[in-house]
Amino acid sequence: MSETLANAPLEGGETPAAVPPPLVTLRSVGKTFDNGTRALHGVDLTVGKGEFLSLLGPSGCGKSTILRLISQLDSPTDGDIRWEGTAADPKRREVSFVFQEPTLMPWAKVFDNVYLPMRLKGVGRKTAEPQIMHALESVGLADFRAAYPRELSGGMKMRVSIARALATDPDVLLMDEPFAALDEITRFKLNDDLLRLWDERGWTVMFVTHSVFESVYLSTRIAVMTGRPGRIAQSIEVDGPRQRTQEFRLSEGFSAIARRTSDALSKAMSA
Protein backbone atom coordinates (compact mmCIF):
# COMPACT_ATOMS: atom_id res chain seq x y z
CA MET A 1 0.00 0.00 0.00
CA SER A 2 2.64 2.48 1.05
CA GLU A 3 4.68 1.72 -2.06
CA THR A 4 1.72 2.28 -4.32
CA LEU A 5 1.11 5.65 -2.77
CA ALA A 6 4.77 6.57 -2.89
CA ASN A 7 5.17 5.50 -6.48
CA ALA A 8 2.03 6.81 -8.08
CA PRO A 9 2.78 10.53 -7.98
CA LEU A 10 6.39 9.98 -9.06
CA GLU A 11 5.27 8.24 -12.26
CA GLY A 12 3.35 11.46 -12.79
CA GLY A 13 2.33 12.11 -16.38
CA GLU A 14 -1.27 11.17 -16.80
CA THR A 15 -1.77 9.71 -13.35
CA PRO A 16 -4.75 7.32 -13.36
CA ALA A 17 -7.81 9.28 -12.26
CA ALA A 18 -7.24 8.21 -8.66
CA VAL A 19 -5.68 5.37 -6.75
CA PRO A 20 -8.29 2.63 -7.19
CA PRO A 21 -10.16 1.61 -4.04
CA PRO A 22 -8.57 -1.50 -2.55
CA LEU A 23 -10.26 -4.80 -3.28
CA VAL A 24 -8.03 -7.14 -1.34
CA THR A 25 -5.21 -6.41 1.07
CA LEU A 26 -2.47 -8.79 2.18
CA ARG A 27 -0.88 -7.71 5.46
CA SER A 28 2.50 -9.22 6.41
CA VAL A 29 1.32 -12.52 5.00
CA GLY A 30 3.53 -15.55 5.53
CA LYS A 31 3.14 -19.13 4.40
CA THR A 32 5.12 -22.02 5.77
CA PHE A 33 4.22 -25.42 4.36
CA ASP A 34 3.84 -28.52 6.49
CA ASN A 35 7.21 -29.80 5.32
CA GLY A 36 8.87 -26.66 6.73
CA THR A 37 9.33 -24.78 3.44
CA ARG A 38 8.96 -21.06 4.02
CA ALA A 39 7.33 -20.02 0.77
CA LEU A 40 6.31 -16.48 1.75
CA HIS A 41 7.32 -14.11 4.52
CA GLY A 42 6.05 -10.61 5.22
CA VAL A 43 4.14 -10.05 2.00
CA ASP A 44 2.35 -6.69 1.94
CA LEU A 45 0.25 -6.17 -1.13
CA THR A 46 -2.87 -4.25 -1.98
CA VAL A 47 -4.78 -5.08 -5.09
CA GLY A 48 -6.99 -2.22 -6.22
CA LYS A 49 -10.39 -2.70 -7.79
CA GLY A 50 -10.05 -2.86 -11.57
CA GLU A 51 -6.28 -3.13 -11.45
CA PHE A 52 -4.25 -5.34 -13.76
CA LEU A 53 -1.45 -6.47 -11.48
CA SER A 54 1.37 -8.70 -12.66
CA LEU A 55 3.53 -10.79 -10.37
CA LEU A 56 7.05 -11.21 -11.68
CA GLY A 57 9.80 -13.17 -10.03
CA PRO A 58 12.19 -16.11 -10.16
CA SER A 59 10.87 -19.65 -10.27
CA GLY A 60 9.88 -20.91 -6.84
CA CYS A 61 9.57 -17.47 -5.24
CA GLY A 62 5.95 -18.06 -4.26
CA LYS A 63 3.88 -16.47 -7.03
CA SER A 64 1.52 -19.41 -7.33
CA THR A 65 1.31 -19.54 -3.56
CA ILE A 66 0.13 -15.92 -3.40
CA LEU A 67 -2.63 -16.65 -5.91
CA ARG A 68 -3.67 -19.73 -3.96
CA LEU A 69 -3.85 -17.70 -0.76
CA ILE A 70 -5.91 -14.96 -2.41
CA SER A 71 -8.31 -17.53 -3.86
CA GLN A 72 -8.55 -19.12 -0.40
CA LEU A 73 -7.50 -22.52 -1.66
CA ASP A 74 -4.83 -22.26 1.04
CA SER A 75 -4.70 -20.18 4.17
CA PRO A 76 -1.74 -18.10 5.30
CA THR A 77 0.24 -19.18 8.37
CA ASP A 78 0.99 -15.54 9.26
CA GLY A 79 -0.70 -12.20 8.72
CA ASP A 80 -4.11 -11.82 7.14
CA ILE A 81 -5.89 -11.28 3.86
CA ARG A 82 -8.78 -8.85 3.80
CA TRP A 83 -11.39 -8.37 1.14
CA GLU A 84 -13.09 -4.99 1.03
CA GLY A 85 -16.63 -3.88 0.27
CA THR A 86 -19.05 -6.34 -1.25
CA ALA A 87 -16.17 -8.73 -1.95
CA ALA A 88 -15.83 -9.25 1.81
CA ASP A 89 -18.67 -11.75 1.52
CA PRO A 90 -17.17 -14.89 -0.04
CA LYS A 91 -20.56 -15.85 -1.48
CA ARG A 92 -20.79 -12.68 -3.54
CA ARG A 93 -17.22 -12.81 -4.75
CA GLU A 94 -16.70 -14.29 -8.21
CA VAL A 95 -13.13 -15.48 -8.51
CA SER A 96 -11.80 -17.34 -11.54
CA PHE A 97 -8.44 -19.06 -11.54
CA VAL A 98 -6.35 -20.22 -14.46
CA PHE A 99 -3.95 -22.69 -12.90
CA GLN A 100 -0.39 -23.16 -14.05
CA GLU A 101 -1.45 -26.55 -15.49
CA PRO A 102 -4.50 -26.82 -17.76
CA THR A 103 -6.41 -28.88 -15.15
CA LEU A 104 -9.05 -30.29 -17.48
CA MET A 105 -11.24 -33.27 -16.79
CA PRO A 106 -9.98 -35.94 -19.21
CA TRP A 107 -13.38 -37.64 -19.45
CA ALA A 108 -15.23 -34.47 -20.45
CA LYS A 109 -15.29 -32.83 -23.84
CA VAL A 110 -13.95 -29.31 -24.32
CA PHE A 111 -17.45 -27.85 -24.14
CA ASP A 112 -18.21 -29.59 -20.85
CA ASN A 113 -14.92 -28.55 -19.37
CA VAL A 114 -15.70 -24.91 -20.08
CA TYR A 115 -19.27 -25.42 -18.88
CA LEU A 116 -18.10 -26.73 -15.48
CA PRO A 117 -18.12 -23.49 -13.42
CA MET A 118 -21.59 -22.63 -14.67
CA ARG A 119 -22.86 -26.16 -14.19
CA LEU A 120 -21.70 -25.99 -10.59
CA LYS A 121 -23.65 -22.76 -10.17
CA GLY A 122 -26.77 -24.45 -11.48
CA VAL A 123 -26.88 -22.68 -14.85
CA GLY A 124 -28.61 -24.79 -17.48
CA ARG A 125 -26.68 -26.11 -20.44
CA LYS A 126 -28.78 -24.25 -23.01
CA THR A 127 -28.55 -20.97 -21.11
CA ALA A 128 -24.81 -21.29 -20.76
CA GLU A 129 -24.15 -22.27 -24.36
CA PRO A 130 -23.79 -18.80 -25.93
CA GLN A 131 -21.32 -17.72 -23.24
CA ILE A 132 -19.34 -20.92 -23.58
CA MET A 133 -19.15 -20.70 -27.35
CA HIS A 134 -18.18 -17.05 -27.10
CA ALA A 135 -15.34 -17.90 -24.73
CA LEU A 136 -14.20 -20.75 -26.98
CA GLU A 137 -14.28 -18.47 -30.01
CA SER A 138 -12.13 -15.90 -28.24
CA VAL A 139 -9.41 -18.51 -27.70
CA GLY A 140 -9.91 -19.87 -31.23
CA LEU A 141 -11.20 -23.29 -30.25
CA ALA A 142 -14.86 -23.15 -31.24
CA ASP A 143 -14.29 -26.00 -33.70
CA PHE A 144 -12.98 -28.21 -30.95
CA ARG A 145 -16.01 -28.10 -28.69
CA ALA A 146 -16.57 -31.85 -29.04
CA ALA A 147 -12.92 -32.87 -28.69
CA TYR A 148 -11.50 -34.61 -25.66
CA PRO A 149 -8.54 -32.98 -23.87
CA ARG A 150 -6.18 -35.76 -24.97
CA GLU A 151 -6.81 -34.77 -28.58
CA LEU A 152 -5.44 -31.28 -27.95
CA SER A 153 -1.91 -29.95 -27.85
CA GLY A 154 -0.49 -28.50 -24.64
CA GLY A 155 -1.16 -24.93 -25.74
CA MET A 156 -4.70 -25.77 -26.83
CA LYS A 157 -5.43 -27.34 -23.45
CA MET A 158 -4.21 -24.17 -21.79
CA ARG A 159 -6.52 -22.13 -24.02
CA VAL A 160 -9.48 -24.28 -22.97
CA SER A 161 -8.54 -23.59 -19.38
CA ILE A 162 -8.45 -19.85 -20.14
CA ALA A 163 -11.84 -20.06 -21.86
CA ARG A 164 -13.24 -21.76 -18.77
CA ALA A 165 -12.10 -18.86 -16.60
CA LEU A 166 -13.38 -16.22 -19.02
CA ALA A 167 -16.80 -17.78 -19.59
CA THR A 168 -18.04 -17.02 -16.10
CA ASP A 169 -17.36 -13.27 -16.26
CA PRO A 170 -15.63 -13.12 -12.86
CA ASP A 171 -14.97 -10.05 -10.71
CA VAL A 172 -11.46 -11.22 -10.01
CA LEU A 173 -9.38 -13.20 -12.46
CA LEU A 174 -6.27 -14.97 -11.20
CA MET A 175 -3.98 -16.22 -13.95
CA ASP A 176 -0.88 -18.31 -13.31
CA GLU A 177 1.39 -18.13 -16.35
CA PRO A 178 -1.54 -18.73 -18.67
CA PHE A 179 0.29 -18.03 -21.90
CA ALA A 180 3.61 -19.71 -21.14
CA ALA A 181 2.96 -22.63 -23.51
CA LEU A 182 1.80 -20.57 -26.49
CA ASP A 183 3.50 -19.28 -29.61
CA GLU A 184 4.12 -15.56 -29.86
CA ILE A 185 1.32 -14.77 -32.33
CA THR A 186 -1.34 -16.54 -30.27
CA ARG A 187 0.10 -15.03 -27.16
CA PHE A 188 -0.15 -11.49 -28.52
CA LYS A 189 -3.67 -12.12 -29.70
CA LEU A 190 -4.72 -13.45 -26.31
CA ASN A 191 -2.92 -10.56 -24.60
CA ASP A 192 -5.06 -8.13 -26.58
CA ASP A 193 -8.24 -10.13 -26.02
CA LEU A 194 -7.58 -10.22 -22.32
CA LEU A 195 -6.93 -6.47 -22.18
CA ARG A 196 -10.11 -5.76 -24.12
CA LEU A 197 -12.21 -7.92 -21.80
CA TRP A 198 -10.55 -6.43 -18.74
CA ASP A 199 -11.38 -2.95 -20.02
CA GLU A 200 -14.95 -3.78 -21.08
CA ARG A 201 -15.99 -5.74 -18.05
CA GLY A 202 -14.06 -3.98 -15.32
CA TRP A 203 -12.33 -7.11 -14.06
CA THR A 204 -9.53 -7.11 -11.53
CA VAL A 205 -6.72 -9.27 -12.84
CA MET A 206 -3.73 -10.78 -11.06
CA PHE A 207 -1.38 -12.21 -13.59
CA VAL A 208 1.75 -14.30 -13.04
CA THR A 209 4.33 -14.29 -15.79
CA HIS A 210 8.03 -14.83 -16.38
CA SER A 211 8.14 -12.38 -19.24
CA VAL A 212 9.13 -8.79 -18.45
CA PHE A 213 7.71 -7.56 -21.75
CA GLU A 214 4.41 -9.30 -21.27
CA SER A 215 4.03 -7.87 -17.79
CA VAL A 216 4.75 -4.33 -18.99
CA TYR A 217 2.43 -4.67 -21.97
CA LEU A 218 -0.49 -5.93 -19.91
CA SER A 219 -0.33 -4.43 -16.47
CA THR A 220 -1.22 -1.27 -14.71
CA ARG A 221 1.24 -2.32 -12.02
CA ILE A 222 4.00 -4.90 -11.68
CA ALA A 223 4.99 -6.45 -8.37
CA VAL A 224 8.52 -7.85 -8.56
CA MET A 225 9.19 -10.63 -6.07
CA THR A 226 12.30 -12.16 -4.52
CA GLY A 227 12.52 -15.73 -3.35
CA ARG A 228 13.41 -17.78 -0.27
CA PRO A 229 11.25 -16.75 1.44
CA GLY A 230 9.17 -14.90 -1.12
CA ARG A 231 8.16 -11.29 -0.67
CA ILE A 232 7.43 -8.22 -2.79
CA ALA A 233 10.69 -6.48 -3.62
CA GLN A 234 9.37 -3.62 -5.68
CA SER A 235 6.13 -2.34 -7.10
CA ILE A 236 6.32 -0.61 -10.48
CA GLU A 237 3.50 1.50 -11.88
CA VAL A 238 2.98 1.21 -15.62
CA ASP A 239 1.50 4.47 -16.86
CA GLY A 240 0.63 3.48 -20.38
CA PRO A 241 -2.66 4.10 -22.15
CA ARG A 242 -5.54 1.96 -20.95
CA GLN A 243 -5.98 0.53 -24.43
CA ARG A 244 -2.64 -0.97 -25.33
CA THR A 245 -1.64 -1.41 -28.95
CA GLN A 246 1.33 -2.47 -31.01
CA GLU A 247 2.30 1.20 -30.88
CA PHE A 248 2.69 1.06 -27.11
CA ARG A 249 4.95 -1.97 -27.49
CA LEU A 250 7.28 0.10 -29.66
CA SER A 251 7.08 3.31 -27.65
CA GLU A 252 9.89 4.77 -25.62
CA GLY A 253 7.84 4.71 -22.43
CA PHE A 254 7.45 0.95 -22.87
CA SER A 255 11.15 0.27 -23.18
CA ALA A 256 11.93 2.55 -20.24
CA ILE A 257 9.54 0.66 -17.97
CA ALA A 258 10.72 -2.67 -19.36
CA ARG A 259 14.30 -1.72 -18.50
CA ARG A 260 13.35 -0.67 -14.99
CA THR A 261 11.39 -3.85 -14.48
CA SER A 262 14.21 -5.94 -15.84
CA ASP A 263 16.70 -4.24 -13.49
CA ALA A 264 14.38 -4.76 -10.55
CA LEU A 265 14.05 -8.42 -11.50
CA SER A 266 17.79 -9.05 -11.75
CA LYS A 267 18.30 -7.29 -8.45
CA ALA A 268 15.58 -9.45 -6.91
CA MET A 269 17.15 -12.58 -8.33
CA SER A 270 20.65 -11.81 -7.05
CA ALA A 271 19.33 -10.77 -3.65
Next chain:
Amino acid sequence: MTITANDAPPPGVPATREAAAKLKRWQRLDAFLRIALPTAVIAGLICLWQDYVTTNNVPHYILPSPARVLDALVEDRAMLFSGLVNTLIITFGALFLAVTLGVTIAIALTQSRLVEYAIFPIAVVLQVTPIVAVFPLINIYVENIYAKLLLCAWIVAFFPILSNTTLGLNSADRNLRDLYKLYGASRWQTLRYLQLPGAMPYFLGGLRIAGGLALIGAVVAEFVAGSAGAGTGLASRLIEAGYRLQIPRLFAALFLISLTGIVIYVTLAFISSKLLSSWHESAMSKGNR
Protein backbone atom coordinates in the same frame (compact mmCIF):
# COMPACT_ATOMS: atom_id res chain seq x y z
CA MET B 1 7.49 -40.98 -51.91
CA THR B 2 6.36 -41.65 -55.48
CA ILE B 3 3.49 -39.57 -56.73
CA THR B 4 1.17 -41.16 -59.26
CA ALA B 5 0.11 -38.54 -61.74
CA ASN B 6 -2.74 -40.30 -63.56
CA ASP B 7 -5.66 -38.33 -62.17
CA ALA B 8 -3.44 -35.49 -61.03
CA PRO B 9 -4.52 -34.97 -57.44
CA PRO B 10 -2.66 -32.44 -55.29
CA PRO B 11 0.75 -33.87 -54.38
CA GLY B 12 -0.01 -34.50 -50.75
CA VAL B 13 -3.14 -36.51 -51.24
CA PRO B 14 -2.00 -39.85 -52.70
CA ALA B 15 0.72 -40.14 -50.13
CA THR B 16 -1.63 -39.67 -47.19
CA ARG B 17 -4.33 -41.82 -48.75
CA GLU B 18 -1.78 -44.54 -49.36
CA ALA B 19 -0.55 -44.27 -45.80
CA ALA B 20 -4.09 -44.41 -44.46
CA ALA B 21 -4.84 -47.49 -46.54
CA LYS B 22 -1.64 -49.10 -45.37
CA LEU B 23 -2.49 -48.37 -41.74
CA LYS B 24 -5.96 -49.79 -42.28
CA ARG B 25 -4.51 -52.97 -43.78
CA TRP B 26 -2.18 -53.30 -40.84
CA GLN B 27 -4.99 -52.88 -38.36
CA ARG B 28 -7.08 -55.49 -40.13
CA LEU B 29 -4.19 -57.93 -40.17
CA ASP B 30 -3.58 -57.26 -36.49
CA ALA B 31 -7.20 -57.91 -35.61
CA PHE B 32 -7.17 -61.10 -37.67
CA LEU B 33 -4.00 -62.44 -36.03
CA ARG B 34 -5.35 -61.64 -32.60
CA ILE B 35 -8.13 -64.16 -33.17
CA ALA B 36 -6.51 -66.55 -35.62
CA LEU B 37 -3.36 -67.28 -33.63
CA PRO B 38 -4.92 -68.43 -30.35
CA THR B 39 -7.58 -70.36 -32.29
CA ALA B 40 -4.89 -72.19 -34.24
CA VAL B 41 -2.93 -73.01 -31.08
CA ILE B 42 -6.00 -74.37 -29.31
CA ALA B 43 -7.08 -76.36 -32.37
CA GLY B 44 -3.57 -77.80 -32.59
CA LEU B 45 -3.63 -78.84 -28.92
CA ILE B 46 -7.02 -80.52 -29.35
CA CYS B 47 -5.73 -82.42 -32.38
CA LEU B 48 -2.67 -83.57 -30.41
CA TRP B 49 -4.95 -84.69 -27.57
CA GLN B 50 -7.23 -86.64 -29.93
CA ASP B 51 -4.22 -88.20 -31.63
CA TYR B 52 -2.61 -89.19 -28.33
CA VAL B 53 -5.80 -90.83 -27.06
CA THR B 54 -6.48 -92.82 -30.27
CA THR B 55 -2.92 -93.98 -30.98
CA ASN B 56 -2.30 -95.07 -27.37
CA ASN B 57 -5.79 -96.51 -26.84
CA VAL B 58 -6.20 -94.59 -23.59
CA PRO B 59 -9.37 -95.83 -21.84
CA HIS B 60 -12.03 -93.13 -21.74
CA TYR B 61 -12.46 -93.33 -17.94
CA ILE B 62 -8.86 -92.14 -17.65
CA LEU B 63 -8.66 -89.60 -20.42
CA PRO B 64 -11.57 -89.24 -22.84
CA SER B 65 -10.88 -88.00 -26.34
CA PRO B 66 -12.16 -84.56 -27.33
CA ALA B 67 -14.74 -86.25 -29.53
CA ARG B 68 -16.10 -88.17 -26.56
CA VAL B 69 -16.25 -85.00 -24.47
CA LEU B 70 -18.23 -83.40 -27.26
CA ASP B 71 -20.56 -86.42 -27.26
CA ALA B 72 -21.10 -86.04 -23.53
CA LEU B 73 -21.76 -82.35 -24.00
CA VAL B 74 -24.50 -83.12 -26.51
CA GLU B 75 -25.93 -86.14 -24.70
CA ASP B 76 -26.17 -84.57 -21.26
CA ARG B 77 -27.08 -81.16 -22.56
CA ALA B 78 -30.32 -80.86 -20.58
CA MET B 79 -28.66 -81.59 -17.26
CA LEU B 80 -25.54 -79.57 -18.01
CA PHE B 81 -27.58 -76.66 -19.26
CA SER B 82 -29.71 -76.44 -16.12
CA GLY B 83 -26.49 -76.58 -14.10
CA LEU B 84 -25.04 -73.82 -16.21
CA VAL B 85 -28.11 -71.64 -15.68
CA ASN B 86 -27.90 -72.10 -11.91
CA THR B 87 -24.20 -71.31 -11.82
CA LEU B 88 -24.80 -68.22 -13.92
CA ILE B 89 -27.60 -67.05 -11.64
CA ILE B 90 -25.36 -67.37 -8.59
CA THR B 91 -22.40 -65.74 -10.32
CA PHE B 92 -24.23 -62.76 -11.72
CA GLY B 93 -26.39 -62.37 -8.63
CA ALA B 94 -23.25 -62.20 -6.52
CA LEU B 95 -21.58 -59.83 -8.95
CA PHE B 96 -24.61 -57.55 -8.97
CA LEU B 97 -24.71 -57.43 -5.19
CA ALA B 98 -20.96 -56.87 -5.04
CA VAL B 99 -21.22 -53.92 -7.42
CA THR B 100 -24.17 -52.21 -5.75
CA LEU B 101 -22.95 -52.73 -2.21
CA GLY B 102 -19.29 -52.19 -3.08
CA VAL B 103 -19.90 -48.87 -4.81
CA THR B 104 -22.36 -47.65 -2.18
CA ILE B 105 -20.03 -48.48 0.68
CA ALA B 106 -17.06 -47.00 -1.18
CA ILE B 107 -18.96 -43.73 -1.54
CA ALA B 108 -19.84 -43.79 2.15
CA LEU B 109 -16.20 -44.44 3.06
CA THR B 110 -14.93 -41.50 1.02
CA GLN B 111 -17.51 -39.11 2.44
CA SER B 112 -16.31 -39.44 5.98
CA ARG B 113 -13.06 -40.50 7.53
CA LEU B 114 -14.89 -41.84 10.59
CA VAL B 115 -17.00 -44.16 8.47
CA GLU B 116 -13.85 -45.32 6.76
CA TYR B 117 -12.16 -46.08 10.08
CA ALA B 118 -15.26 -47.91 11.26
CA ILE B 119 -16.01 -50.04 8.25
CA PHE B 120 -12.93 -50.68 6.15
CA PRO B 121 -11.25 -53.13 8.59
CA ILE B 122 -14.38 -55.30 8.53
CA ALA B 123 -14.17 -55.46 4.76
CA VAL B 124 -10.54 -56.50 5.04
CA VAL B 125 -11.44 -59.25 7.51
CA LEU B 126 -14.05 -60.54 5.05
CA GLN B 127 -11.43 -60.54 2.33
CA VAL B 128 -8.54 -62.20 4.12
CA THR B 129 -10.51 -65.02 5.73
CA PRO B 130 -10.54 -67.98 3.31
CA ILE B 131 -14.12 -68.53 2.20
CA VAL B 132 -13.79 -72.30 2.63
CA ALA B 133 -13.21 -71.73 6.33
CA VAL B 134 -16.25 -69.48 6.69
CA PHE B 135 -18.59 -71.74 4.82
CA PRO B 136 -19.44 -74.17 7.66
CA LEU B 137 -20.81 -71.18 9.57
CA ILE B 138 -22.86 -70.01 6.63
CA ASN B 139 -24.05 -73.57 6.28
CA ILE B 140 -25.40 -73.52 9.82
CA TYR B 141 -27.02 -70.09 9.79
CA VAL B 142 -28.44 -69.89 6.30
CA GLU B 143 -31.22 -72.25 5.34
CA ASN B 144 -31.80 -71.60 1.68
CA ILE B 145 -29.21 -73.26 -0.55
CA TYR B 146 -29.28 -70.42 -3.10
CA ALA B 147 -28.81 -67.83 -0.39
CA LYS B 148 -25.85 -69.83 0.90
CA LEU B 149 -24.14 -70.00 -2.46
CA LEU B 150 -24.93 -66.39 -3.22
CA LEU B 151 -23.53 -65.15 0.07
CA CYS B 152 -20.39 -67.17 -0.43
CA ALA B 153 -19.76 -65.89 -3.97
CA TRP B 154 -20.59 -62.34 -2.89
CA ILE B 155 -18.00 -62.32 -0.11
CA VAL B 156 -15.32 -63.22 -2.62
CA ALA B 157 -16.39 -60.73 -5.30
CA PHE B 158 -17.14 -57.80 -3.02
CA PHE B 159 -13.69 -56.69 -1.89
CA PRO B 160 -12.02 -55.86 -5.22
CA ILE B 161 -14.96 -53.63 -6.11
CA LEU B 162 -14.90 -51.90 -2.74
CA SER B 163 -11.16 -51.35 -2.56
CA ASN B 164 -10.73 -50.28 -6.18
CA THR B 165 -13.67 -47.90 -6.13
CA THR B 166 -12.48 -46.37 -2.86
CA LEU B 167 -9.03 -45.87 -4.32
CA GLY B 168 -10.54 -44.31 -7.46
CA LEU B 169 -12.79 -41.92 -5.55
CA ASN B 170 -9.83 -40.80 -3.48
CA SER B 171 -7.45 -40.23 -6.35
CA ALA B 172 -9.14 -37.31 -8.07
CA ASP B 173 -6.56 -34.86 -9.36
CA ARG B 174 -5.55 -32.33 -6.70
CA ASN B 175 -5.80 -29.36 -9.03
CA LEU B 176 -9.26 -30.43 -10.19
CA ARG B 177 -10.33 -30.71 -6.57
CA ASP B 178 -9.10 -27.17 -6.02
CA LEU B 179 -11.02 -26.03 -9.07
CA TYR B 180 -14.23 -27.55 -7.69
CA LYS B 181 -13.59 -25.96 -4.33
CA LEU B 182 -12.95 -22.57 -5.95
CA TYR B 183 -16.25 -22.67 -7.81
CA GLY B 184 -18.08 -23.63 -4.64
CA ALA B 185 -19.09 -27.16 -5.66
CA SER B 186 -21.24 -29.06 -3.18
CA ARG B 187 -20.27 -32.50 -1.95
CA TRP B 188 -22.81 -34.06 -4.25
CA GLN B 189 -21.54 -32.12 -7.27
CA THR B 190 -17.95 -33.06 -6.51
CA LEU B 191 -18.98 -36.70 -6.25
CA ARG B 192 -21.14 -36.66 -9.35
CA TYR B 193 -18.96 -34.68 -11.74
CA LEU B 194 -15.45 -35.28 -10.45
CA GLN B 195 -15.05 -38.33 -8.25
CA LEU B 196 -17.35 -40.83 -9.94
CA PRO B 197 -16.11 -40.29 -13.49
CA GLY B 198 -12.53 -40.23 -12.24
CA ALA B 199 -13.06 -43.49 -10.36
CA MET B 200 -14.48 -45.25 -13.42
CA PRO B 201 -11.20 -46.84 -14.62
CA TYR B 202 -10.47 -48.10 -11.10
CA PHE B 203 -13.99 -49.44 -10.67
CA LEU B 204 -13.88 -51.23 -14.01
CA GLY B 205 -10.54 -52.77 -13.09
CA GLY B 206 -12.14 -54.06 -9.89
CA LEU B 207 -15.15 -55.29 -11.82
CA ARG B 208 -12.98 -57.41 -14.11
CA ILE B 209 -11.35 -59.08 -11.13
CA ALA B 210 -14.68 -59.46 -9.33
CA GLY B 211 -16.31 -61.08 -12.37
CA GLY B 212 -13.78 -63.90 -12.33
CA LEU B 213 -13.89 -64.18 -8.54
CA ALA B 214 -17.69 -64.38 -8.48
CA LEU B 215 -17.52 -67.47 -10.68
CA ILE B 216 -14.77 -68.99 -8.54
CA GLY B 217 -16.83 -68.18 -5.45
CA ALA B 218 -19.92 -69.82 -6.93
CA VAL B 219 -17.98 -72.98 -7.86
CA VAL B 220 -16.14 -73.23 -4.56
CA ALA B 221 -19.40 -72.72 -2.68
CA GLU B 222 -20.97 -75.66 -4.47
CA PHE B 223 -17.94 -77.78 -3.69
CA VAL B 224 -17.99 -77.06 0.01
CA ALA B 225 -21.77 -77.24 0.19
CA GLY B 226 -21.37 -80.95 -0.65
CA SER B 227 -24.56 -82.95 -0.59
CA ALA B 228 -26.56 -79.86 0.37
CA GLY B 229 -25.68 -78.35 -2.96
CA ALA B 230 -26.36 -81.52 -4.92
CA GLY B 231 -28.10 -80.98 -8.21
CA THR B 232 -27.66 -77.23 -8.26
CA GLY B 233 -24.90 -75.84 -10.46
CA LEU B 234 -22.23 -77.01 -12.83
CA ALA B 235 -19.74 -77.71 -10.07
CA SER B 236 -22.02 -80.20 -8.35
CA ARG B 237 -22.56 -81.95 -11.70
CA LEU B 238 -18.82 -82.07 -12.07
CA ILE B 239 -18.28 -83.60 -8.63
CA GLU B 240 -21.05 -86.11 -9.20
CA ALA B 241 -19.54 -87.14 -12.54
CA GLY B 242 -16.22 -87.58 -10.79
CA TYR B 243 -17.72 -89.92 -8.18
CA ARG B 244 -19.35 -91.98 -10.87
CA LEU B 245 -16.24 -92.05 -13.04
CA GLN B 246 -18.17 -90.44 -15.90
CA ILE B 247 -15.02 -88.70 -16.98
CA PRO B 248 -16.32 -87.36 -20.33
CA ARG B 249 -19.15 -85.59 -18.51
CA LEU B 250 -16.69 -84.25 -15.99
CA PHE B 251 -14.68 -82.77 -18.83
CA ALA B 252 -17.82 -81.38 -20.43
CA ALA B 253 -18.82 -79.62 -17.19
CA LEU B 254 -15.29 -78.33 -16.78
CA PHE B 255 -15.37 -77.03 -20.33
CA LEU B 256 -18.60 -75.16 -19.66
CA ILE B 257 -17.27 -73.62 -16.46
CA SER B 258 -14.15 -72.44 -18.19
CA LEU B 259 -16.20 -71.15 -21.13
CA THR B 260 -18.35 -69.18 -18.68
CA GLY B 261 -15.23 -67.66 -17.19
CA ILE B 262 -13.98 -66.65 -20.60
CA VAL B 263 -17.32 -65.12 -21.60
CA ILE B 264 -17.47 -63.13 -18.35
CA TYR B 265 -13.94 -61.88 -18.82
CA VAL B 266 -14.44 -60.89 -22.45
CA THR B 267 -17.77 -59.19 -21.75
CA LEU B 268 -16.39 -57.13 -18.88
CA ALA B 269 -13.26 -56.21 -20.83
CA PHE B 270 -15.47 -55.12 -23.70
CA ILE B 271 -17.72 -53.01 -21.48
CA SER B 272 -14.73 -51.43 -19.84
CA SER B 273 -13.01 -50.53 -23.11
CA LYS B 274 -16.27 -49.12 -24.50
CA LEU B 275 -16.78 -46.91 -21.46
CA LEU B 276 -13.23 -45.65 -21.37
CA SER B 277 -12.32 -45.59 -25.04
CA SER B 278 -12.78 -41.87 -25.46
CA TRP B 279 -10.50 -40.71 -22.70
CA HIS B 280 -8.53 -43.26 -20.71
CA GLU B 281 -5.05 -44.43 -21.67
CA SER B 282 -5.81 -48.05 -20.85
CA ALA B 283 -8.54 -48.32 -23.46
CA MET B 284 -6.95 -46.52 -26.40
CA SER B 285 -5.86 -48.29 -29.51
CA LYS B 286 -2.17 -47.90 -30.24
CA GLY B 287 -2.69 -45.73 -33.32
CA ASN B 288 -4.57 -43.22 -31.22
CA ARG B 289 -2.01 -42.60 -28.58
